[in-house]
Every structure is written in structure tokens, then in C-alpha cells.
Amino acid sequence: MAKATTRHRCLDCGATTVRWVGRCPSCGEWNSLVAEAALDPLVQAVDALDLAAPVPLGEVDPLAAAAVPSGVAEFDRVLSGGLVPGSATLLGGEPGIGKSTLLLQVLRSRAADGARVLLVSAEESAHQVRLRAERLGPVPASLLVLAATELETVAAALAATEPALVVVDSVQAVSAGSSTGGGAGAGPAGPPGTVAQVRAVADRLVSLAKRQNVALVLVGHVTKDGGLAGPRTLEHLVDTVLSFEGDRHHALRLLRAVKHRFGPTGELGLFEMGDQGLTPVADPGRLLLGDRVTGVPGGIVLPAVEGRRTLLVEVQALVTPMAQAQPKRSVVGLDGSRLAMVLAVLARHAGLPALVADVFASVAGGVRVLEPAADLALGLAVASAIAGVPLPADAAAVGEIGLAGEVRQVTALARRLEECARLGFHRIVVPRSAPSGPRGVELVRVDTLGAALAALGLAGSGLDSAGPSPGGGPGPGTIAP
């Protein structure tokens, strides 16, 4: 039985309402509601088919949603096992970061296991895909490729080949074809590339995947502001949202689950992009700290935690005279509001004058460390930069800083300390209540940021006076009285 078709859907956020209103009650956008009947009659037909009777929960087979490992270990780790048949996954990332390469490796690996898999390449020709595959190794016979941009062609190929896994690269390049629309030119959901179009295409593909019980992966390009084009609309359509990140000028790539209906989202996958595609990174410390220069002011190592992984990164700070009328605060890979807070605490509680200077802080390697546990390392890096005094090369620091200048406990401290010890960082500044560390490690327990500065020899070396340290090179800039 078909449902009443008076529902309206917001083209911006995808929320539905039972009647038309001028402003979307969910996202607040004006004039964004369109009758679903006008949006895509086929989606509705599928919706109607999906009306099923309730069943006792106890009779539902829990193994029906078992993940199938792809064989690409870091990919499986993030998905807590692998892709689930009948599920939809969205892989987002900036152009050129390696989405197509990663998925081609996943397809190859599954095909090498004998599974029939399909790559729908809407952006590259079959020839281009073959050239890329060539770099990655032999191509298994059960890896099929379809170079197409029409949704109807994709649906027909899915029905004809019945693959175990289908990758659509990218969802933005597929058009909800002309045959479903009543008019000429654009499809029923507007011109290709628009939010409505991307949404309609994804909607259809997800429905098809569910019906055929095929694992579907959609590639989505991320726009400059970090949102998936066809923004939040796709995120609640799919079961899993993966984000592939990294610095294009650096080999390290990070895979995260932003949303995952079949497991936890905290896990992090690490890859290195090389000549033969992506290889798993077992020891990220080598990549992240490989180019570190010691004996220079403004840097200290931080044991950061993401998911079940500990990443040793270097937090760096640079303080320079103001280039413009306003002091500039700039962060790369760190949380800008935490930098502002740490600067305020340094000024108010750690004996530093308020900084009238430009402050730059960063974490190298394309890693993002947004956890408050980075505060202490950030505070020490800034103080070291101001004083022009390098911190000990084998020192690390971890701790959250409170507004009163106190250093607070962080999660997974034991694990962080072990990773520091393993990579040769033997002097670790930690909150006073920290558990005892591994053997060979000297814990410097501090209860305030000021105490941390004193413990590392920063207090009194240019910090207490209202100016740069004498002989500290070009100096840290202008410091207000």
C-alpha cells in the first residue's frame, strides 16, 4: 500500500514534514521544501515496497549483519571488522587525498578472495582505472568496472552482476537520469551536482543496496569548508560515514569513522601513500617525528590518543611581532579556542605578561589533535618560544589545563606513557595524580602550568621580565607590560 504523498522534504537537510511550510523546521532554511512526489517517484515506490510487518526482536538473526573483512587491515579496523552486506557507507575526503586508491585496494582484496565486486567509475574512464590498478598489482578476474554516470545504468548493472560489494566513485558525478523525470533536460531532482540531485541518487542507491543485500560504498567529495557536498543530507541516509584525511603534501593518511551503526567510531586507520598505493602504517612515530629538529625553542612531544591508538606528535609554537593591528592566533591541527585559553592562563596564572604578538601553533603530519590533553604541551611550547629556550629533546608533556591554571588528569595516561617510553621520551611532564610510569621513565608531576614551566627551566628565563630573553635570537616579539 502506498503512503500518502503529501510529505515534503527539505532540499538542504533532508528533513521531512507532513505539509509544506515556508521554512524548514529542522535546519531553518527558507523555501527549501519540495513535495516528495515531485522529488523522486521511484524513491517512493521503493519506500512503499519496504513496508514490512513487525517481528519479535528475539527472532532477528544477529549474524545477518555480520561484517565481511576486506583484507585491507586498517580499513577493517576502522569499520570494526569490515563492510556489512546491505549497508551503505559514505567515504568523504578532499580531492586527491586517495579515496579512489583506497577503495580500489579494498575491491582488489575482496576480488582476490573470490568475491564478485563492482566499481562504478563516474569520474574516470575504465582505461584510467586500469592504469591505476596496474600500480597496485595484479587485477583479479572478479573485479568488474563500469564507467557510467547514469543512475539507470548503475541500477541495471547491479541487477545483472549481483556483486557482493559495489563502490560508486563518486556519488556527485552520477545523475538521476532523464527516464524517471517527466520533463526534458534535468532529472526530477534538479540539475546534476546539486544537493537535491546528490540526495536523490544516494537515496536510490541505498535502497537498491538494501534490497540486493550488497555492501555499498559511496565516494563523496568534501568541499572547502569540510562539509560533504550535498551536506548533512547524505550523512543520515547511510549507515556509516568515513572520513579520509591527511596533508596532501605528506605521506600519512588517516581514516576515521564519523558515524558507524555497526560498531564504535573512535578507531583510527593509518596509511602511507607511496608508489604502490596505500600501505598500512604500523609505527606512526617514525612518520610523525622523523623530521623533528631538536634544540630549537617552541617544540615538545605530545602523546595523543585517538581510538585505540597512541600517536606521538610534536606540538610546535612560534611567537612573532604583530604583523597587523590585531594580534593573530593561528593553528594547524590544533583547536584554536584551546590555544586562546592556554594563552590566557599563561598570562593570568603562570607569570607571563599578556601576549601582544602573533602566535602560531601546529602539529605536523596532517594529524588533528583536538583533545584537551594537548593543553600542557601547547602551553610549554608557547612559553619555550617566548623565552627562546629549547625544551629537553627527550621530554614529552600531556595534561589538560583548567582556567585556574591547574593541570588535570587525562584519559588513557598509562598507554600514553608506554608509547613515550617505547620511542625514547624519558622525561614526561604529567598531572600530579598520574599513575606510576613504565620503567626508565622519569615522571615530572605538576599541579599547575606555572610549576610545569619551572620544572622545565622556563620560569625566570625571560618569562618573568616583560621582554624577550637576551641573546634569544630575533626574539619572541612584543610583549605588553
Ligand code: TYD
Ligand atoms: P586518488 O585516489 O585519485 O584520490 P581521490 O580519489 O581522493 O581524489 O589519489 C590521489 C593521489 O594519490 C594522486 O595524486 C596520485 C597519488 N597516488 C600515489 O601517490 N600512489 C599510488 O599508487 C596511486 C594509485 C596514487
Ligand code: MG
Ligand atoms: Mg577519485
